[in-house]
Amino acid sequence: MGIMVNKVLITVKSSFEYGVRQDIRDYLFFFDRGVNVRATEFRGVLIVETNRDSRYVANLLINAPIPESVLTSIVPIIYEGIYNTINDLMVVVRKYVSSDCRAYVVKCRLRGSSISNSNCENAIINMLRSLGFHAMYRGDSDCAVVVEGLGNWFGIYVGPRSFVRV
Structure with missing residues (x-):
């Protein structure tokens, strides 16, 4: 994939x-x-x-x-692929989530997609919470999940927040 x-x-x-x-x-x-x-x-x-x-x-x-x-x-x-559904994104994000992190800030920027940024963010935040992590749209966190989309291409980053500026 x-x-x-x-x-x-x-x-x-x-x-x-x-x-x-x-x-x-x-x-x-x-x-x-x-x-x-x-x-x-x-x-x-x-x-x-x-x-x-x-x-x-x-x-x-x-x-x-x-x-x-x-x-x-x-x-x-850290990972790129092609997506059609929000589930395609979630499967990949879940693979990179780590117990080294206390809290995640989540950001989606899906350009040229039928999936809205807020639907993407809500889905990932709910998944992270179901796995026992603190997850939020903004605020103080040690880690980040960022999903960038360009058409049906996507790239993700999951990890320490110090490596991103969002």
């Missing part, structure tokens, strides 16, 4: 895509000569393809000298 990947999905202020894309590529090139930053069909959404671990690259970007007002979200993708 999907594979481990080395991608980071980032959102930037609309119309800043081109300039930021170059800045990000130039910055990351120092750490990974094979880095590629590509635009997607969705405005303000870029994908960084790297040879390095996606969490490492996300951490570099979070600490990069690019203002938060421009680079609005940073999500390391």
Whole structure:
């Protein structure tokens, strides 16, 4: 269904895509000569393809000298696949949930999907709670579940919150 990947999905202020894309590529090139930053069909959404671990690259970007007002979200993708139903997403998220985490903040951004972000978030939060975790839409948590969708492609991140900016 999907594979481990080395991608980071980032959102930037609309119309800043081109300039930021170059800045990000130039910055990351120092750490990974094979880095590629590509635009997607969705405005303000870029994908960084790297040879390095996606969490490492996300951490570099979070600490990069690019203002938060421009680079609005940073999500390391640990798994990607194709989905048709909310269940396709839940099965994958459940595989990565860990008892190392005390509480999860949950965020879904399903662009070009018939599934609403809130339906996705509600379903994941209810699943996490049924597994005995604290789960919430926002607030103080040590971990995060982020589901990013572009059409029927999805990428997820489940893990310590320090590796994401949402």
